[in-house]
Amino acid sequence: MMVVYYIRDSALFFLLATAFLLVYLVTMISLVRQRRGVVQLFEHGIEYKKRRLAWDEIGAVADDGRITLTSGKSVRLPQTLDRLPELLDLIRASAAGKP
Secondary structure, eight states: HHHHHHHHHHHHHHHOOOOHHHHHHHHHHHHHHHHHOOOOOOOEEEEEEEEEGGGGEEEEEEETTTEETSSEEEEEOOTTTTTTTHHHHHHHHHTOOOO
């Protein structure tokens, strides 16, 4: 009878530990994926995810985060970026040639 209690408790602990491990892994994966959403400003342009844009490639910047390139393509910055309006103002000023 004691063996049954021991096995049942061990199985319950194993299931609980597995559930917490899965929650931890999902949290870590989401943090790593969220880290990719960082906009980096450089002297000659910006970098967002795997895309580099030079200042002379940027045609227009909309208030909703859409950056239209001179080639006609567009890049959209998500609304969840921290201090997005300030970032867009800085991109507009730098693309216009005013640092």
